[in-house]
Amino acid sequence: MTDRSLPGPSGGDTDGDTDGAADAALGARIREYRMMRRMSLRALGEAAQASPGFLSQLERGQVNCSIGMLRRIADSLGLTVADLFDQDGRPGPRVVRRADRPMLHTAPGSRKLLISQRPLSHLEVYAGEFDPGASTGDDAYTHGDSQEILLVISGGVRVELDGRAHDLEAGDSVEYRSSVPHRVVNHHEGPAEILWIISPPTPD
Known part of the structure; x- marks a missing residue:
């Protein structure tokens, strides 16, 4: 479950250091959203059809995953895949008409x-x-x-x-x-x- 077919957020070829940084940033965001929802690794794993051990490694930036797996994780967290790659941090005020x-x-x-x-x-x-x-x-x-x-x-x-x-x-x-x-x-x-x-x- 360590499919390296998923590129970094830029979608282009990157060197190993950049890949590692992208993996770590993605994993940190997944963990942040999981904690916000008060979901255990087991609960997220059941929803996304992934093992808790794999998700733990993913959150620590030790592995990455296929687009299909990432979509299941995002869906389980109530997000889109794009949300997981958002580098803007916490948003400021947003008006909804x-x-x-x-x-x-x-x-x-x-x-x-x-x-x-x-x-x-x-x-x-x-x-x-x-x-x-x-x-x-x-x-x-x-x-x-x-x-x-x-x-x-x-x-x-x-x-x-x-x-x-x-x-x-x-x-x-x-x-x-x-x-x-x-x-x-x-x-x-x-x-x-x-x-x-x-x-x-x-x-x-």
């Missing part, structure tokens, strides 16, 4: 929009928009085991947590673990808007 929010696929009549920008670090924030009668889906769902806060911005929603219903109005919030089965439904006659705040980030 309402019209530019990336939209995720959801149930009919509802929209889930990403507010926090990738690559995600310590938290992720989503806006949710629900037409009257719309919901997050027929079934409750879980994702990871993070702290999650749901805040109602406008309208009202019913939040079902492990089968127990909580009716919330604008300004109300509820906090729970993302490992608890949860579902949101707009049971009002008007639209509703909410925020999800999750720390640390979890798989969608």
